[in-house]
Amino acid sequence: MNSLDIKKISSLIASALREDIGSGDITTNALIPDSIFTTATMTAKAEGIVAGMEVAEAVFRNLSPQIIWNPKVQDGDKIKNGDLLVAMSGPFRALLTGERLALNFLQRMSGIATMTALFVEQVADFGTKILDTRKTAPGLRILDKYAVKAGGGENHRIGLYDMVLIKDNHIKVAGGIKKAVAQIRRQVPPEIKIEVETTSFAEVLEALEMKADIIMLDNMSTELMKQCVLTINHQAKVEASGNMNLQRVKEVAATGVDYISIGALTHSVNALDISMNIKLD
Numbered sequence: 001m002n003s004l005d006i007k008k009i010s011s012l013i014a015s016a017l018r019e020d021i022g023s024g025d026i027t028t029n030a031l032i033p034d035s036i037f038t039t040a041t042m043t044a045k046a047e048g049i050v051a052g053m054e055v056a057e058a059v060f061r062n063l064s065p066q067i068i069w070n071p072k073v074q075d076g077d078k079i080k081n082g083d084l085l086v087a088m089s090g091p092f093r094a095l096l097t098g099e100r101l102a103l104n105f106l107q108r109m110s111g112i113a114t115m116t117a118l119f120v121e122q123v124a125d126f127g128t129k130i131l132d133t134r135k136t137a138p139g140l141r142i143l144d145k146y147a148v149k150a151g152g153g154e155n156h157r158i159g160l161y162d163m164v165l166i167k168d169n170h171i172k173v174a175g176g177i178k179k180a181v182a183q184i185r186r187q188v189p190p191e192i193k194i195e196v197e198t199t200s201f202a203e204v205l206e207a208l209e210m211k212a213d214i215i216m217l218d219n220m221s222t223e224l225m226k227q228c229v230l231t232i233n234h235q236a237k238v239e240a241s242g243n244m245n246l247q248r249v250k251e252v253a254a255t256g257v258d259y260i261s262i263g264a265l266t267h268s269v270n271a272l273d274i275s276m277n278i279k280l281d
Contacts, residue, residue, distance in 0.1 A: 004146050006058050012139065013058050016101055025097040036092040037066075038279050040099075042085040042106070045273035049117045050085060051075045051150035052109030055143065056102040057086075064094035076113070076150045085274065092278070099276050107271035108140075109147040114272055116151025116265050118246060123253035123260065130249075131156040131239065131259045135267035144266040156261055164194040165216075177203055181210040195239070204228045208235060216261075218242050222251050229256040 042056070050073050060067045067090035073079060088095065119130045130153040136144040145155045157163035166180045174180035177196055184194060195214035196207040201224065207215045208231070215232060217225050219242035229238055239259040240252050252260055 002149055004054055006054055020101050028093050028096045032092050034093055038092045039089040040095045040278040041087050042276045044079045044083040045275050047080045048110055048114035048272045049151050050077050050079050050110050051113035051147040052106040056106045059102040060098045063098045064091045066090050095278055107274050108269055109143055110272035111269045112147035112266055113151035116148050116153040119249055120152040122250045126253040128253040129154045129259050131261040132265050133261050133263040135263035148265055164192055167197045177206040178210055212236050214239055216241055225255040
């Protein structure tokens with residue numbers, strides 16, 4: 001998900017606009033004639049990685065085709081406090097009505113990209129890839145996962161349909177890892193990757209025996225991870241998950257895992273501070 005197809009997310013933006021505007025922006029429409037045009041800028045109020053510029057633009061363009069959008073940065077760029085992100089002009093009503101929604105998208109996505117970049121920086125010396133999870137805001141997954149990519153991370157499965165991930169409850173109902181993998185292999189196409197969640201060394205051995213494509217080491221100690229990585233010995237890709245934070249992620253990467261998945265990239269977002277100023281003539 002290296003780029004966004006704005007046409008594909010147009011229904012998402014339209015839904016967000018309907019939620020916010022409803023039958024009309026009664027405050028703005030009562031105060032501002034529809035004939036007035038003006039200019040506006042968006043400015044960073046904190047350091048980080050920007051993401052969501054095209055989404056913010058699309059919000060305004062949905063409100064008026066007369067919007068002129070002049071971006072000064074692009075998604076993935078590093079920004080600092082005071083940097084000008086975009087200069088725009090158009091109908092005063094459209095700029096004011098779209099302000100909050102455009103900022104909501106831009107600030108959330110930039111917050112995700114910024115947090116992702118911090119984790120990516122911590123593991124840069126090890127070649128470990130930082131992954132997102134399905135712990136995204138409902139309805140916004142495509143934007144959340146795009147923002148992770150903008151921050152230098154990688155996307156795990158997009159949903160329940162594009163990859164097999166056998167977790168603890170699947171293992172219980174199937175009667176064990178071996179039975180779960182065998183049953184799934186009989187039913188899914190061979191090109192679909194199979195990942196198995198493991199919580200012990202014994203489970204790792206089972207997943208390895210069943211030739212899982214990816215073995216997840218879930219909530220393991222760093223020492224146990226090292227042992228598991230040595231045992232797997234490149235026979236499968238290895239993903240570490242659970243209790244990951246900026247203080248620990250480097251030592252986990254040093255164990256030799258291929259991936260570290262972090263739910264906090266998207267489920268605990270700190271929005272990046274960005275402001276919009278509309279010029280009053």
